[in-house]
Amino acid sequence: MTESQAPPPATPPPATLPPDTSEAGPTRSESLLRDILSSSWVMTLAAIVLALVIGAVLVIAADPDVQAAAVYFFARPADFLAAAWDAVFAAYSALLQGAIVDWQATSFQRAVRPITETMTISVPLILAGLGIGIGFRSGLFNIGAQGQMILGAILASYLGFTLQLPGVLHVFVALVGAAVGGAVWAGIAGVLKARTGAHEVIVTIMLNNIAVYLVLYVLTLRVFESGTPQVAKPVRDSAMLPLLLGPGFRLHLGFVLALLAAVGVWWLMERSVLGFRFRAVGSNANAARTAGISVAGVTVAVMAIAGALAGLGGGMQLLGTERNLTGSIAGTVGFDAITVALLGRSKPLGTVLAGLLFGAFAAGGRLMQTRTGTPIDLVLVLQSLIVLFIAAPPLVRSVFRLPAPGARRRSEALA
Template sequence: MTTTPSSPGAAPEGEPLGPEPVSDSPLAGGSQPEAPQQTRTESFLHQVMSSSWVLTLGAVVLAILLGAVLIVATDAEVQATASYFFARPSDFFAAAWRAASEAYIALFQGAIYDSNATSFVRAIRPITETLTIATPLILAGLSIGLGFRAGLFNIGGQGQVILGAIGATWLGFALHLPVGLHLLVALLGAAAGGAIWAGIAGVLKARTGAHEVIVTIMLNNIAGFFVLWLVYTKYFASKTPGVSKPIQSTAMLPKLLPDPFRLHLGFVLALAIAVGVWWLMERSSLGFKLRAVGSNARAARTAGISVAAMTVAAMAISGALSGLAGGTLVLGTEGKLSAAVVGSIGFDAITVALLGRSKPLGTVLAGLLFGALAAGGRLMQTRTGTPLDLVLVLQSFIVLFIAAPPLVRSIFRLPAPGSGKRPTRAKQATVPTEQAGAAA
């Protein structure tokens, strides 16, 4: 019987040719518990550092630092020590630190807590002023942010706030209703005034394609001149020129604290509306349609969503929120209407919405920040002589850095969103197999 000789080095039948290969794949038997945990940690830190919240915080920090530079540059004592900087540089740096720190300490004391106050009431009054000033800013910011998420640039917040203030004032002094009902009617009138004014831009865009930016800017001018004329008419004018008749006490928002505090129920209303806006945009079918149109109007139309109806609805809801901002202003603190009662709330709301990333929580926090800047700026000017215009400069710097994310990321060495993502488990499992195939 002839047998076939085995080749040199051949292994006996049924035994492997060599040692069994060890695979790093999680699908194989071997596993390395430490490496995946480190990867998950690094991924989490990367996501935090690349988030929009960190970017926003960085923009605020940069604005504060540049504001400090302006304070130092305009301080008289710092300018005097700069003349002999090379002889005694310590004097210059001490004066610069003193100027910047005193200004920001005064800003904090005027916005949050005044440690130099002679009584507890005076000490805590700054935080109540911050909340009071922030109330219309939050409502108007929610208005602009909702429009942004629906793909609309509602720049007409100022005019809508004015119309809301007009509606609340007229219903506030012309009607005689019981307590509670009178306030409700006045607030509804404020919301209706803003909704109608914004709805004009929405209908024009839906029917004719007119750009909402141009239309709302023109409506701002019309509203400004309209209220200037209205307060001198016999229907609104009082004995004081340029001021309307006083709103009845039954239509005023009740105060949350006794005098001398000005904080009223409007702040609680603003927080409740912020929650309502969140539910509307994130949980309701209408909010889904608004976001769909804002993301891609053509795709939304293909899916059966009426883009024209959503445009009108978005502008009307946005205007109603701005109208409530004007209503809480006159029904909460002013008690009457004048041509300048609204100030620049409608324009500041654009900055609040941008800083808050058009999200309700972010808008509330941004409104509180701007309210703190406005409340603290007065005490800062009184105690340190720093011009109140610095508050406007800080707001402008914040918007500048928010509009330039790559600049903020480069300064703080922040990663860009979407970079350095951890590969998925399926991709990790295929890497050793590909390597093994290449080796074979």
Template structure:
């Protein structure tokens, strides 16, 4: 999957949108009505299909990128800022998962790591009175520590006992879900006398500043995510530590012979990946939600798996994949409100992208692309065949 080229990735997205368009058309009442006299007036059917599919995707675009029907410029550009806001935890978690994938570890525990990062950042955010810059900085560091420690558990178990990281991180995800539900019932996290599972609001000094002012939700967490992408690029391509990560991912036995501690690498890969996912939790509580709730992580940790795969575990690709999935989330509500298309179609698109990204040979077969690594016929051989 990670070796597929960008063309296969782009075609996987196109194929997912085409198949989702079939479902959109099938669920449309006008299409269903015109299908009853398809052979008598096929034009009506084709027009209805086009209106249903194009209308849904236009609404999706307007809700995710630019709303040309808005009355003011601020409202017109607000969709792209919402896409950027929603993409922040996806980018953070996707970067962390990408590091694990390139190191040969299938870490699927970003959901739990986001939750732990949110718990640590949220507590620092509402429990302490600190100066503005220092408060934000400590909350971000706390989130990275929380996510790193949580992922480090899986790394230590992998290094010491050989426990498979997939099983361990799945269990840690479940534990994290119940852990946040528990801590929100404790006196340290309860809001006054309220019994609702929600923390006190975070202090203003702990919140990420807004990038474009009070009219938009876009916060400085997006800039931090871009900085994290640059850091991951440097770490994996320009540092000795990153070289060790990639060496273990390519061939653990060869890396061991070369003097690299594979066990220590497993631990550090998980810690770094968890710290990045924990920053995604910080973005949620310090920037978007401004409060800690049991649903603060939503499904970002699971969606980040697709983001990392779609971006081929590379920082730039992960950023673009995060924006794509952020756009699908942000635009899905507009698509449902304007056209009546079920928002579940967005989940279908995401699922189909996962399917096709996980099966590059299927995409190549549909579009008649040569197999990965297949040699191209030489000019000499082609000339001989022509003469024959």
């Protein structure tokens, strides 16, 4: 072979570039949250059904008639099965009667009162859940709805008994004060997150504890004293939310306002430029920063809006039903709202439905305990089980043999 016909020297293979690690991927907690929020309504329904099934097992185990029939189970198993069915049917039918309609009531007013109680209890759950859901969709874990509700209730109480204003104006001012209180309290966590990188979960949990002790201190101040220990002065009648169905029911205007707030959150997150920025930061903060979005500004704005909604929930709890500020004004609503947001997949419609479900649990649990003797703690167990199954999608999919998200697309791509 001549020199002119010699093959060209082999060129070395191109060097393999190291992977770009300048933009860190989502953390394990963020991946879990996205998995939960991207699950379908079938997963949510399956989680509720599975929780009810386990709750039925607990009812059977605690019922004295079932325990007595279990002694001679192998001799007469039909007695055990009948007693178990009666216990579960009585407990869940009483729960349904106390939550939706009491078909054993002697008057129409008593028959429909359960559904109005469910709607009333759901008001702060819906509002706080909407705020937490905005944070979730923006990549922020707002665990401070409890403290934000307390601050909203404190300001609503102060404005409710100190000011003398016409009815509509007084209600408006008190609710605005509640929203401002919650926004400021959540804004502290937002500013610390944006300026110092402090994790919002730690900061909001600490702010919850501060708020609990703050309301106890506020109740000792002379301006709040009512003569009863740990109870503030009652707000004026002009600051109370008007009742929708008259004095025979507790349902107030706050339920309508909560539904309007859900519509507003839907428009904010789905139709506004600000909501697009929220969702962009929640999807990928590094990409949003590259596109020119101020991640720090979005963080503060998200926390402020979420806190305003939670504070509004605390204000409506006070101005709608409680009237007097107490140390337990928020109860556990702020923590239950986290479950409501997860169950509703942080979408406004889902949050409203989840708030109504948890309101039904709270309203029906009272009648269930009164009529059947089933402890009201069963409601807490059901709520906890729903949280567990919502937070563990693979477990629910394995129980009901549901396909994993994107499994069909992956199989079609492989085919």
